[in-house]
Amino acid sequence: MTEPVVRLTAVDAGYRAAGGERRVLERVDLELRRAEMVAVLGANGSGKTTLLGVMAGTIQPTAGSVELYGRPIGTWSRAEIARSVAVLPQSLELPAGFRVSEVVAMGRTPHAGRWFGWEPDDRRAVADALRDADAESLADRPVTELSGGERQRVLVALALAQEPNLLLMDEPTTHQDVAHAAWLLSSVSRLAHVRGVTVVVVLHDLVLAGMWAPRVIVLDCGHIAADGPAETALRPEVVRRAYGVAVETAVTEQGRRILVPHLPTLAGAPSGGSTCPLVDTIGVRSSVDDHRAGRHSDRQNTDRSGNAAVGPGNGVRNMPDKRPADDRLQEQSPAPSDADTDSQEDTEGHFVMPNIAAARALANSHSREIERNVRVRVQHKDGRPGEKRNR
Amino acid sequence: MSATTVVRPIAFGPSLGRSTLILGGGGALVLLAAGTAVVSGTSGISLGDAAAIVLHRVTGIGPVTWPASAETIVWELRLPRVVAGMAVGAGLACAGTVFQALLRNPMADPYIIGPAAGASLGAVIALLLPVATVGWLGMGLVQLLAFAGGLLTVLVVFAIARGRGGTPVVTLLLAGYAVSSLLSAGVALLIFNSGERLAAVISWLLGSLAGASWPRVGFAAPLIVISFSLLLLRWRSLNALLLGEAQAAHLGVDVEREKRILIGLAALSTSAGVAISGTIGFVGLVVPHLVRLAIGPDHRLLLPASMLYGAGLLLLADLGARLAGGIPVGVVTALIGAPFFLWLLRRSVVGVRVSR
Numbered sequence: 001m002t003e004p005v006v007r008l009t010a011v012d013a014g015y016r017a018a019g020g021e022r023r024v025l026e027r028v029d030l031e032l033r034r035a036e037m038v039a040v041l042g043a044n045g046s047g048k049t050t051l052l053g054v055m056a057g058t059i060q061p062t063a064g065s066v067e068l069y070g071r072p073i074g075t076w077s078r079a080e081i082a083r084s085v086a087v088l089p090q091s092l093e094l095p096a097g098f099r100v101s102e103v104v105a106m107g108r109t110p111h112a113g114r115w116f117g118w119e120p121d122d123r124r125a126v127a128d129a130l131r132d133a134d135a136e137s138l139a140d141r142p143v144t145e146l147s148g149g150e151r152q153r154v155l156v157a158l159a160l161a162q163e164p165n166l167l168l169m170d171e172p173t174t175h176q177d178v179a180h181a182a183w184l185l186s187s188v189s190r191l192a193h194v195r196g197v198t199v200v201v202v203l204h205d206l207v208l209a210g211m212w213a214p215r216v217i218v219l220d221c222g223h224i225a226a227d228g229p230a231e232t233a234l235r236p237e238v239v240r241r242a243y244g245v246a247v248e249t250a251v252t253e254q255g256r257r258i259l260v261p262h263l264p265t266l267a268g269a270p271s272g273g274s275t276c277p278l279v280d281t282i283g284v285r286s287s288v289d290d291h292r293a294g295r296h297s298d299r300q301n302t303d304r305s306g307n308a309a310v311g312p313g314n315g316v317r318n319m320p321d322k323r324p325a326d327d328r329l330q331e332q333s334p335a336p337s338d339a340d341t342d343s344q345e346d347t348e349g350h351f352v353m354p355n356i357a358a359a360r361a362l363a364n365s366h367s368r369e370i371e372r373n374v375r376v377r378v379q380h381k382d383g384r385p386g387e388k389r390n391r
Numbered sequence: 392m393s394a395t396t397v398v399r400p401i402a403f404g405p406s407l408g409r410s411t412l413i414l415g416g417g418g419a420l421v422l423l424a425a426g427t428a429v430v431s432g433t434s435g436i437s438l439g440d441a442a443a444i445v446l447h448r449v450t451g452i453g454p455v456t457w458p459a460s461a462e463t464i465v466w467e468l469r470l471p472r473v474v475a476g477m478a479v480g481a482g483l484a485c486a487g488t489v490f491q492a493l494l495r496n497p498m499a500d501p502y503i504i505g506p507a508a509g510a511s512l513g514a515v516i517a518l519l520l521p522v523a524t525v526g527w528l529g530m531g532l533v534q535l536l537a538f539a540g541g542l543l544t545v546l547v548v549f550a551i552a553r554g555r556g557g558t559p560v561v562t563l564l565l566a567g568y569a570v571s572s573l574l575s576a577g578v579a580l581l582i583f584n585s586g587e588r589l590a591a592v593i594s595w596l597l598g599s600l601a602g603a604s605w606p607r608v609g610f611a612a613p614l615i616v617i618s619f620s621l622l623l624l625r626w627r628s629l630n631a632l633l634l635g636e637a638q639a640a641h642l643g644v645d646v647e648r649e650k651r652i653l654i655g656l657a658a659l660s661t662s663a664g665v666a667i668s669g670t671i672g673f674v675g676l677v678v679p680h681l682v683r684l685a686i687g688p689d690h691r692l693l694l695p696a697s698m699l700y701g702a703g704l705l706l707l708a709d710l711g712a713r714l715a716g717g718i719p720v721g722v723v724t725a726l727i728g729a730p731f732f733l734w735l736l737r738r739s740v741v742g743v744r745v746s747r
Binding site: 056058077078079081083085086087089092093094095096098099101102103106107109110112114115116118122126127130139140162 | 401637645
């Protein structure tokens with residue numbers, strides 16, 4: 001058994017939000033081996049980009065360990081990481097005034113010497129990268145005069161010029177037509193086979209992921225909900241849970257099983273991902289765990305009562321899990337989930353203190369402030385605050 | 392080495408011939424401007440005499456065939472001024488290039504995060520103090536306080552903008568703006584109360600190389616040369632930063648460390664320049680744009696070319712200022728630089744891109 005290229009052990013990661021820490025990844029265990037090809041799927045906000053950031057060393061996990069080739073990633077310098085790990089970001093603005101070859105040469109930054117020249121190795125790597133990304137014919141073009149598909153090829157070449165062992169691609173097919181998406185994924189497969197590169201690709205297209213990836217990881221609110229071959233990882237119930245959208249299985253003429261999403265009703269925006277609970281870090285871990293336990297034992301039905309049990313003012317932002325139940329898919333009418341993330345009301349209409357400091361400030365504030373809170377509560381009785389309803 | 396894949400050479404930047412032409416042209420401009428500046432003036436000294444004087448002073452060889460007054464004028468007055476102009480011009484243009492790349496802001500100049508305001512406050516305080524003769528290493532109190540004020544301001548701005556996860560450039564810009572405004576208010580207050588020292592204060596604020604002397608040049612020029620030499624070597628990270636901080640990090644640049652290094656060196660160079668010349672505007676803003684327009688944004692060539700053309704243009708501007716009766720050089724650079732910048736701006740509005 002060869003050593004894994006990257007190993008994540010019990011990784012938590014997140015960022016600070018008003019009133020607490022939003023935990024984007026929670027207890028993620030993951031091992032990737034040489035030349036593996038992995039598709040990462042999950043709803044918006046489920047932690048896909050964060051997962052890539054943790055593997056690229058640009059996001060520090062709040063707990064757990066990340067190892068590259070058996071060495072903790074914290075002991076690697078940025079340049080060392082960049083010699084092994086390349087990242088193709090969701091979007092990248094190419095600076096005007098450069099030609100394609102000059103931008104691709106920037107991929108040599110972590111390898112190049114400290115003086116003014118380029119080594120033969122750099123020239124060979126850039127030539128190979130342009131060839132493998134099918135961008136040779138673009139080499140002399142100004143980067144501002146590229147079509148979307150050409151730009152994507154240039155970005156791939158930039159990443160390949162780093163000669164990485166691990167290539168992380170964040171939604172590379174998002175703005176590509178079917179042909180370009182297929183070309184991109186097949187050339188990535190070639191890299192894995194020929195160069196032995198481990199490739200992680202964030203995808204949104206269930207069909208594409210199922211057809212391409214030997215291994216699929218489904219993220220659901222920062223947890224790995226499924227990890228395995230496409231046939232076992234992309235099961236309808238997994239997808240339904242992760243995206244909050246109903247799917248059915250279809251069989252193609254060639255006998256492949258693919259997942260087809262049901263078109264949602266006009267009831268509301270999808271709730272996947274952004275309704276993941278926001279966790280305050282100030283001494284409320286146990287109640288959060290209760291919350292999670294309830295949520296995972298029976299995701300759809302215990303949440304409301306579970307939330308009610310956690311009273312106001314204890315520091316937990318009681319975000320209702322508005323993930324539509326399978327059978328309630330049509331009667332749910334949630335407000336747009338982005339707005340909900342910032343709201344400070346729980347399901348019962350109480351105003352919930354975001355944290356202790358805010359609570360103290362509120363207690364010290366004068367009556368007008370309290371009046372406002374009362375108004376919020378009253379307003380909430382007949383649904384949601386007006387501005388959110390009037391969309 | 393897979394020789395079969397390389398059908399034709401792949402361009403890694405401007406060609407060697409082109410780079411030589413551009414840098415050679417810049418070098419020629421500097422030499423030409425320096426030579427002209429040394430021989431121009433009310434007392435006519437030939438280029439041959441000037442060269443012989445310099446050679447004699449530096450190496451000690453050659454017979455003395457010139458009057459002592461000529462030697463004083465060339466060696467004690469014009470030459471320090473020329474060297475100061477070169478150093479300050481090169482330093483400002485180099486720092487401007489760095490700030491424009493680092494902040495990804497075409498309006499950035501060396502003074503954008505506060506060194507000019509800090510240096511001005513320091514200098515004006517020194518000008519208004521009753522003790523005018525205090526000095527150190529041949530530097531007047533004005534120069535020392537200006538230098539310290541410039542550096543200190545950048546440190547303070549950086550400390551204010553620094554957060555847990557690093558120093559966001561937007562915060563840096565805003566903090567720089569706010570601190571500059573605060574210090575400028577202090578300067579304005581002092582100007583208002585400056586009384587008969589008003590002329591000296593205004594003259595310093597407008598920027599001038601008239602006060603250049605060997606001790607001052609000897610203090611500032613090495614600092615500037617060291618800063619821009621080190622900055623020249625950071626061209627790879629400056630190029631990578633043009634892709635944005637996130638991608639620069641993916642390309643192996645330790646972005647926060649790089650910010651500290653780049654800002655530190657640029658601030659050192661700027662503060663040293665401002666200390667001996669006052670706040671000369673527009674050189675650090677316009678020269679990088681001009682050079683970028685001519686040769687593109689690749690910092691491998693952009694940085695040295697900006698330095699050379701910055702040095703040459705400031706020498707010419709100072710020559711013009713001197714021949715026009717000793718007006719402050721800052722007035723000349725603003726008079727030439729501002730319309731030129733408007734022309735650049737207009738060009739970019741009309742459709743030719745300037746910065747990206």
